């Protein structure tokens with residue numbers, strides 16, 4: 572079997588990051604990696620803050636607003652309908668709180684949804700609110716995704732939460748189609764776009780989902796704790812912050828962004844991440860990442876001698892490698908494999924079991940090279956054998 576060709580490296584590559592040279596990070600999708608220029612920008616902003624802390628705080632609203640205006644273009648969002656939030660989990664909690672759910676209301680998520688998002692649905696649902704989970708296969712067709720969600724819709728559905736790119740299963744869901752179907756039924760949609768900014772082209776305004784929340788700290792090179800929540804105009808005055816502080820009366824988005832004396836230098840430095848991505852060329856970075864992830868998927872699948880159901884090209888820089896039958900068939904065994912890969916092969920990736928099928932999620936970013944996957948492929952079979 573021949574492998575898809577590996578892409579040429581993007582100039583700068585690993586030297587743009589401060590990752591440990593003796594450790595391989597094949598899990599950029601998990602928590603990202605902050606480039607050195609972005610860390611420097613944040614350090615300079617912090618230094619400026621500490622010269623005159625109170626004076627700096629007085630400029631907070633203007634500075635955060637300017638930073639927001641500078642980053643929304645990456646995802647085609649409206650700066651006045653968007654707010655910085657710490658992460659997708661927080662943005663989701665804000666939406667759930669703002670809905671004022673009552674007994675009998677229904678919220679729909681999918682079986683591919685992120686665990687902590689499901690916890691928030693349960694936490695913000697008063698007694699009597701029903702959390703329904705749309706079922707679908709591990710590798711669903713677009714029709715199976717859409718039909719699985721629509722099968723859960725009733726006249727009591729107050730919200731559907733659907734990932735654009737799923738986490739553990741690395742699926743690209745047909746989100747524009749889902750948004751159109753739900754809009755035609757008058758059902759609000761929250762798009763969990765945790766993996767979208769910087770990873771895929773995005774046009775939040777054109778998508779028109781009621782709520783959209785995406786992390787800038789995964790694929791858009793922003794400092795940790797940087798995400799965007801975007802809403803449609805009809806929700807703007809109904810969004811309430813989780814924490815009420817001095818700018819409470821300013822309403823959305825400023826009220827959501829103002830949380831007492833917290834540290835918001837991460838948001839002020841976020842434009843540096845977008846600048847780096849723009850300098851490198853988002854199309855070039857995205858093409859490199861999806862081609863390298865495809866190459867890695869092919870090399871690893873061959874080494875493990877497994878047929879992966881979606882072995883072809885994909886727009887995603889995260890791919891699912893199936894483990895041989897019986898290997899990693901429980902979550903507990905997957906945890907052991909993940910830890911052994913980390914400690915013995917000095918490689919970071921995610922291992923998960925779905926209905927008895929063990930999978931490894933790999934990712935590709937410009938700090939990765941083909942040799943990262945080839946080295947792992949050379950050593951993984953023996954490691955899995957030793958754990959059997």
Ligand SMILES: Cc1ncc(COP(=O)(O)O)c(C=O)c1O
Nearest residue numbers: 658659660685734737738763765
């Ligand atoms: C699909 C998805 N949703 C939500 C989250 C939560 O993101 P955060 O931890 O930044 O809130 C993640 C994190 O990996 C994710 O993959």
